[in-house]
Amino acid sequence: MPGIQEVFDGTDHKSPEHTQIELEHQSSYDRDRDELARLGKKQVLKRNFAFMSMLGFSCTIMVTWEGMLVLFLAGYSNGGPAGLIYGFLFVWIGTLCVFTTLGELASMAPTAILLGGNAALTRPWLSTNRPSGWLNVIGWQALLASGAYLCATIIQGLVILNYPDYPAERWHGTFILWAVIVVAVIVNTVIVSLLPKLECVILIIHVLGFFAVMIPLVYMAPHGSAKDVFTLFVNAGGWQTTGLSFFVGIYGNVFAFLGTDAAIHMSEEISNASTNVPRSMIVSVLLNGTLGFAMLIAVLFCSGDVSAESIIETPTGYPFIAIFVQATQSIGGSTGMAIIIVALGICATIAFLASASRMTWAFARDHGLPFWRYLAKVDPRSSIPLISILVTVTISCLLALINIGSATAFNGVISLTISGLYSSYLLAAGLLLYRRCTGSITIPNTYEANPKIITEGETVSGQGVINLTWGPFRFPGTLGIVINVVGCVYMVIVVFFSFWPPVREVDASTMNYSILVTGFWILFSIVYYFAYARKVYKGPLIEI
Numbered sequence: 001m002p003g004i005q006e007v008f009d010g011t012d013h014k015s016p017e018h019t020q021i022e023l024e025h026q027s028s029y030d031r032d033r034d035e036l037a038r039l040g041k042k043q044v045l046k047r048n049f050a051f052m053s054m055l056g057f058s059c060t061i062m063v064t065w066e067g068m069l070v071l072f073l074a075g076y077s078n079g080g081p082a083g084l085i086y087g088f089l090f091v092w093i094g095t096l097c098v099f100t101t102l103g104e105l106a107s108m109a110p111t112a113i114l115l116g117g118n119a120a121l122t123r124p125w126l127s128t129n130r131p132s133g134w135l136n137v138i139g140w141q142a143l144l145a146s147g148a149y150l151c152a153t154i155i156q157g158l159v160i161l162n163y164p165d166y167p168a169e170r171w172h173g174t175f176i177l178w179a180v181i182v183v184a185v186i187v188n189t190v191i192v193s194l195l196p197k198l199e200c201v202i203l204i205i206h207v208l209g210f211f212a213v214m215i216p217l218v219y220m221a222p223h224g225s226a227k228d229v230f231t232l233f234v235n236a237g238g239w240q241t242t243g244l245s246f247f248v249g250i251y252g253n254v255f256a257f258l259g260t261d262a263a264i265h266m267s268e269e270i271s272n273a274s275t276n277v278p279r280s281m282i283v284s285v286l287l288n289g290t291l292g293f294a295m296l297i298a299v300l301f302c303s304g305d306v307s308a309e310s311i312i313e314t315p316t317g318y319p320f321i322a323i324f325v326q327a328t329q330s331i332g333g334s335t336g337m338a339i340i341i342v343a344l345g346i347c348a349t350i351a352f353l354a355s356a357s358r359m360t361w362a363f364a365r366d367h368g369l370p371f372w373r374y375l376a377k378v379d380p381r382s383s384i385p386l387i388s389i390l391v392t393v394t395i396s397c398l399l400a401l402i403n404i405g406s407a408t409a410f411n412g413v414i415s416l417t418i419s420g421l422y423s424s425y426l427l428a429a430g431l432l433l434y435r436r437c438t439g440s441i442t443i444p445n446t447y448e449a450n451p452k453i454i455t456e457g458e459t460v461s462g463q464g465v466i467n468l469t470w471g472p473f474r475f476p477g478t479l480g481i482v483i484n485v486v487g488c489v490y491m492v493i494v495v496f497f498s499f500w501p502p503v504r505e506v507d508a509s510t511m512n513y514s515i516l517v518t519g520f521w522i523l524f525s526i527v528y529y530f531a532y533a534r535k536v537y538k539g540p541l542i543e544i
Contacts, residue, residue: 032110032273039109041268046383049270051280053196056203058263058284061351064292065210066341067256069299069320070150073312076319078249078502080234081300087246088296091253092289094490099260099285100475101429101487103278106264107471108441110273112362113265132427133363134525135518139420140265140356141392143258144181145399146414147352151345152176157316158335158342161325164315170404177400180346184353185393192384195354202347209340210291214298216337221302221327229300238504247497254418254494256292259348260285261425262355265362278473302327357392361385367536370528412513418498419518426491433484435468444469 033043049057068088075084113133152173159166187195235245263280267273270280303323314322320341324334364375379386403410435441475483499515 032268032271035110035274036268039111041111043268044378044383045268045385047269047271047273048193048196049199049266050196051270051272051276052203053199054263054266054270054276054280055283056199056201056206057196057266057351057354058260058280059288060199060202060206060344060347061259061262061355062257062284062288063206063344063348064256064288065295066344066348067258068253068292068296069341070154070318070345071252071255072299072323073319074252074502075249076234077236078234078239078245080232081229082231082233083242083246083249084253084296084300085230087250088253088293091250091257092285092293094487094494095254095257095260096282096285096289097483097487098425098429098491099281100278101432101484102261102264102425103281104471104474104480105428105432106267106277106281107274107473108468110267110277110471112268112358113366131522131525132424133366133368134521135420135427136261136424137356137360137363137369138518138521139417139422139424140352140359141395142399142413142416142420144184144349144352144356144392145177145396146417147345147349148177148180148184148396149173149400149403149410149414151180151342151349153317154321154338154342154345157318157321158338160316161321161331162335170407174400174403177403178397180349181353181393181396183346184350185389187350188353188357188389189382189384189386192382195350199351202344205347206344207291209344210295212340213337214295216333217302217324217327218298220329221323222304223301224304229297237502240504247493248500248502250494251415251418251498254422254498255414257285257288258417258421259352259355261421262351265355265358268362269358274471275473278471299323353389353392357385357389360392361388364388368533370532372536408509408511409513412517415498415512415514416517419495419514420521422491422494422498423518426488426495429484429488429491433481433488436481436484441468441470 032047036043072084075087079087113136155176156168156173160168187198191198233242233246235242237245237248239245239248260281263270263277263284267277270276299320304326312319316322321334321338324337325331328334328337360369360375361378363369364372366372369375375385375388375391377387378384399410399413402413474480499512499518501510501512503510
C-alpha cells in the first residue's frame with residue numbers, strides 16, 4: 001500500500017479519481033497520525049476506540065435519563081412539570097447546537113484539548129487558550145467528584161430505604177465516594193485495554209436499563225392528567241417571575257447533558273478521529289436526549305403528588321426513589337430499579353476519570369499546568385497518562401473531604417461543573433465563530449500536493465506556514481453560522497444562571513458558592529501565568 005508521501009509527493013501526476021481511491025485505502029492509523037503531525041503533535045496514545053465504542057463512551061458519560069431522575073427536584077422546584085418539559089427541550093436543542101459547533105472544531109483539530117490543538121484558531125489570542133484550558137480542567141475534575149458523590153449518596157439513600165434505623169453520616173458518603181473512584185481507577189489502569197469493549201456493553205445496559213425502569217413505572221403507577229403535566233409551572237424559589245424561576249431551574253437538565261465533550265478529550269485514542277469524534281457526540285446527544293425526554297414524560301405522569309411531604313422530604317434524599325416506591329408499592333422492586341441507576345452512574349464515573357485525566361494530560365503537554373513535566377508523561381507499557389490519572393483521582397478524593405464538613409459547600413463543586421465546562425466551551429465556540437465570519441477558515445483541497453506539516457520552531461496561520469482548514473465534519477454557509485450563534489447564546493445563558501442559588505432569599509445553606517470557586521480558579525490561573533507560565537507557555541506546543 002502506498003504511503004502518504006507517495007500519494008502527495010507531487011511527482012506522480014495521477015488523476016484525482018486514482019488519488020481518491022488511494023486515499024480511501026490509506027489506513028485510518030496513518031490518517032490520524034498525519035492529522036496530528038499537521039498540528040505539530042506526536043502519536044503517543046493507543047487508538048483502541050472505534051465509532052461504536054466511542055458512542056458507548058459518550059452516551060454512558062452523559063447518562064441523561066439517569067441524571068434527569070437524580071436531579072429531578074431541581075427543575076421541579078423552579079419550573080414545575082411544565083418547566084421541566086420545556087426546559088428539557090430548550091437544553092436539548094442548545095446542547096445539540098453547542099456540540100455541533102465543537103464537533104466542527106474537533107474535526108479541524110482532532111486532539112485531546114479543545115483550543116490547544118489548533119494554534120491558528122487562537123492566534124492572536126494565544127493567552128485565551130489558558131483560561132479555556134484551566135476552566136475545562138477544573139470542570140472535569142469537579143464532574144468526576146460530583147458523579148462519584150451522586151452515586152455514593154444514592155447508595156446511602158437505598159440503605160436508608162431498606163434500613164430506616166441506619167444513622168446516615170456525611171463521612172459515610174465520602175468513604176463510599178472513594179470506593180466508587182477506586183473502581184474507576186482499576187478499570188482505567190489495570191484493565192484499560194478492555195475499556196472500549198466495556199463501553200459497548202455499557203451502552204447496551206444503558207438502553208436496556210431505560211426500559212427496565214420505565215416499563216414497571218408506567219405500568220404500575222397511577223397516571224396524572226396531561227393538563228397538570230404540560231401547563232403547571234412552579235415557582236418554589238420565590239423569584240419575581242415564573243420565567244426567571246424557569247431559567248434558574250434548568251441547571252438540572254443541563255447537568256444531565258454534561259460530559260458530551262469527553263469524546264474530544266479521547267480524540268487521540270479513537271480511529272478516524274476527525275469524523276468519528278463529532279459523529280459520536282451528535283448521535284449521543286440525539287440518543288440520550290430521546291431517552292431522557294421519554295423518561296421525563298413518564299415520571300411526570302406517574303409521580304402523583306410530587307409536592308407531598310413523603311416525596312419532597314424523603315429521608316433517602318432523592319425524590320425519584322420515593323416515586324419508585326409510590327409506583328411499585330415495593331421496597332425491593334424500587335431498590336432494584338434504583339440499583340440500575342447507581343450501576344450506570346458508576347460506569348459514567350469510569351468514563352469521567354478517563355476523560356478528565358486525558359484533558360489534564362493534554363493541557364500539561366502544552367506546558368499549561370504546574371508540574372507539566374510529570375503530568376505530560378505517558379506510561380510506556382500501557383500507553384496511558386498514568387500520572388495524570390493518579391493526580392486526577394487525588395484531587396477528587398480531596399474534594400470529597402468538603403462533603404464531611406458541609407454538603408452545601410460540596411454542592412458548589414457540583415455547580416462548578418456547569419460553569420467551568422460551559423465557560424471553556426464558550427471561549428472555543430466564540431473564537432471559531434469569529435474565524436468563520438471573518439473568512440479565516442478555508443476549505444481543504446483533497447488533492448493538494450505536499451500538504452504542510454508544522455515542525456518545531458515554525459509559526460502558524462498569519463505567518464505564511466499553514467492556514468485554518470475545515471475538517472470533514474461541518475455545516476457550511478449560513479446554516480453553520482446560525483448553529484454557532486445559537487450555541488453561543490445558549491452557553492451565555494447557561495453560564496449566567498449557573499451561579500444563581502435555588503431560592504431568592506439565601507442563607508449559608510442555600511447559597512451557590514460556584515461563582516466563588518470559579519472566580520478563584522480564574523484568578524489563580526492568571527497569577528500563575530504571569531508569575532511563571534508565561535516564561536514556558538507560548539501557546540500549543542509543537543512536538544515534531
